[in-house]
Amino acid sequence: MQKEEFLYILSKAESPIDVVMAWGIYKSIDDNSKAIISLENYEKDALPKNFTKTVFYENNDFSPYFQSENLFYIDNEILKNMITSTNDTMIPIDYSVMFDTNYASYIHQFVNNDMYDLNNEVFASIALLLREEFQYDYNFYLVENSKGIDLNNDFDIEYFKKKYFKVYRNIVSLELFKSINSDIFKKEGKVQYTISTVEAEQNAEIIIENLFCDEKGKQFFNEMSFLQKLMTLLLIGVFRINFSSKRNAQKKIIELFDFMNEQVGIYFEREAIVAYKYFKEQGKFRIFSKIQKNADTTNLLETINNISWDFIAPRFMEYFMKVGGEGKFFIPFFLSHDAGLREVIKLFKIKGVFFEGFESFIPLPSINTQEYYDSENCKIDFDFYFSSESKSKRAIRVNENRKEIDKIINQEYNKLLTQISNSK
Secondary structure, eight states: OOHHHHHHHHHHOOSHHHHHHHHHHOTTOOTTOEEEEEOTTOOOOOSOHHHHHHHHHSOSSEEESBSOSOEEEEEHHHHHHHHHOSSOOOOOEEEEEEEOHHHHHHHHHHHTTOOTTOOHHHHHHHHHHHHTTOOEEOHHHHHHHGGGSOTTSOOOHHHHHHHTHHHHHHHHHHHHHHTBOHHHHHHHOOOOBSSOHHHHHHHHHHHHHHHTSSHHHHHHHHHHHHHHHHHHHHHHHHHHHHHHOOOOHHHHHHHHHHHIIIIIOSOOHHHHHHHHHHHHSTTOOGGGTTOOTTSOOTTHHHHHHHHHHHHHHHHHHHHHHHHOOSSSEEEEEEEOSOHHHHHHHHTSOEEEEEEETTTEEEEEESSOHHHHHHHTTOOOOHHHHTSHHHHHHHHHHHHHHHHHHHHHHHHHHHHHHHHHHHTO
16 A cells, blocks of 8 residues: 555544554654544544633634544554554643634633723633633743844843843733642632742743753744744745636636745645635635735735735644653644634645654645645646656746745745735
């Protein structure tokens, strides 16, 4: 069985036996490979019941990465235990709710009793984090805010606190929030911290020193920044293609594939599907509502940059799924009051993921992308775009982009401005 066939079977699996059979037949699996697949005919859930009820069945600010809570986990060890043991196999599962800058600010307000403008939905989400003791982290908030920090500078903690006080202040509040006694909050509705403000400040300083003042931390942020800039470049290409003509969506998506091949240097599967839906259904998507031909272009690049951060959120979830948590499997979720960001996550539903060793991470969308494009009558030559020659071309392109990504973004952005200006 070839890898493509194996992944296709996983993407179509409806029951555990479908996954197990494919796993047993595919010969290239090693002991470091594993998979998470959401299945229609499988109801066992390893996550807290109150959590899955909130995230999957209630209308709120939480967004799951996977399309359902019915997740089946497999690797060689699990498969062996399933075959040799009569008892249920215990699988260590870890999960976390990530949140954006807005929620970090809401939590800062909550901690500082400044809640006059927090709406009921936001307050309810914060209360759920405390009352149900949902696990969460604020790594995305740190990455999102690294965009305003000059990572090429060498600075110490005191300089950081003075220069980027708002970020420091929010981290202190997040550390205090993390220490709130959940039992007392549930029983009495009172907020009682288990650490002092001084301890929270010390914790915040350690986080800042490890991430923003250390070379490894800076390298991580620079990689995430480069990915975000590639996403900005891709979005500029999407808008340029959309505004360049009245061609139909089927022709525009082929232009986007060419743009990814020749300008971006990466095939963004998720974002290409979203772009096609945007080409096809103009004006439907909230996240693109500010990008119009006749709109004010004064802060257009900033608007596109902000949209690209929303598009980064699922990629960030995937990064931490690959890195892992304390369990064998890590399941990410996102908390945001930004309807546009939640829309991005929902537009490309994920059925499962396959980890090929420690390096390769392959998402399996709920729809097979090639079949989807075929059903939409999009004449995309996948053999060409995924030939060795095209892959090599993209690798060269992305390495060139790494050297001068800001210059390339400005060049493409100026072309977009010209298109918009000529259309007025």
